[in-house]
Amino acid sequence: GQNIDQPTEMTATEGAIVQINCTYQTSGFNGLFWYQQHAGEAPTFLSYNVLDGLEEKGRFSSFLSRSKGYSYLLLKELQMKDSASYLCAGNNAGNMLTFGGGTRLMVKP
Amino acid sequence: DGGITQSPKYLFRKEGQNVTLSCEQNLNHDAMYWYRQDPGQGLRLIYYSQIVNDFQKGDIAEGYSVSREKKESFPLTVTSAQKNPTAFYLCASRSGGASGELFFGEGSRLTVL
Numbered sequence: 698g699q700n701i702d703q704p705t706e707m708t709a710t711e712g713a714i715v716q717i718n719c720t721y722q723t724s725g726f727n728g729l730f731w732y733q734q735h736a737g738e739a740p741t742f743l744s745y746n747v748l749d750g751l752e753e754k755g756r757f758s759s760f761l762s763r764s765k766g767y768s769y770l771l772l773k774e775l776q777m778k779d780s781a782s783y784l785c786a787g788n789n790a791g792n793m794l795t796f797g798g799g800t801r802l803m804v805k806p
Numbered sequence: 807d808g809g810i811t812q813s814p815k816y817l818f819r820k821e822g823q824n825v826t827l828s829c830e831q832n833l834n835h836d837a838m839y840w841y842r843q844d845p846g847q848g849l850r851l852i853y854y855s856q857i858v859n860d861f862q863k864g865d866i867a868e869g870y871s872v873s874r875e876k877k878e879s880f881p882l883t884v885t886s887a888q889k890n891p892t893a894f895y896l897c898a899s900r901s902g903g904a905s906g907e908l909f910f911g912e913g914s915r916l917t918v919l
Contacts, residue, residue, distance in 0.1 A: 705846075727904045739896060739910035740849075747904065784848060788904055796841075798848040 699723040699787050701797035708803045709775055717770045717783050717800045725790025731759050731770045732784040734799065740784055743770070772802075780804045808833045812897050812911035819884075819891070819918050827882045827914045829897035835909070836902065838880040842866060843894040843913075852895075855880055884916060892918045 700722040709715040721729065728747035732740035746752055746761035746768060758771040770783055782799040789795070810831045819825045831838065837856045841849040851864030855874040869888025874880055880899075884891045894915050898908040 701848075730907065732908075737894075737913075737915075739912050740908075741910075742907040745905050745907065786849075792904055793851075793854075794908065796848040796850075799846075801846070 699789055699795035701785055701787050701795055703783075703785050703797040703800045705798065706801045706803070708805060709772075711775055711777060711804055711806050713775050714771065714773050715775060715802065717772070717785075717802065719768045719770070719785035719797060721766050721768070721785070721787045721797075723766075723787045723789050723795070726763065726766075726787065727790050727792065728788040729759075729761055729768050730786040730788065730794065731768075732786065734782045734784060736781070743783075775804050777804050777806070810897060810899055810909055810911035812895075812914050814914060815912060817914060817916045819916060821918055822886045824883055824885050825916065827884070827895055827897070827916070829880045829882065829911055830878055831880075831899045831909075831911075832878060833899055833901070833909060834877070835899035836877070837900045838874070839898045839900070839908065840864075840870070840872065840880070840882045841896045841898065843896060849896065852882065891916055 703719045731743040734740040744759035751760045756773045761768045782801045784799045785797040786794045813828045839854045840852040853872040855861035871883045897911040900906045
């Protein structure tokens, strides 16, 4: 099975940088996804990591350490519209995703 | 445009009634999924189908049923056996391979009166 843990809530200031952590325990790890979900809407894909290291996509970056079972999502130059929930999801050898509980990020002026 | 369409967006149900949520995709994806989301929670898998005419139970299948008669369609029925059906339901499809992302519909919010 899989177990995905991430903080429930975080608060940050507009223009700042925030790091959202995710730890996972999974049999047959086969990559890790991050999704963004605004309240009442569907999740949208942000990133996928399967190799160790940092993947950068504009203001958002995602990091993976397979040996530590750890990932983080880094959001730079925070904007008010970044207020949302961020979902970490582990992919296993059977190509099934397990989602964490999500981290609700509140960006304040 | 390719995508996933869920309907209805909002649904109210009386206790003891079955309701069916529609999910249609034109992405030509083999795999389709139904998730349930409760307030402030992550996504929990109800059922999934990796190919037409086949589907598997997820983590919380009790009180739900599905069918997959066509590649494009994966309807979910919430039966009266589901004790706490009020939730946000999300349908998704996925292309093959480990890196294939899930594409989600807009969701259906079911409220039991």
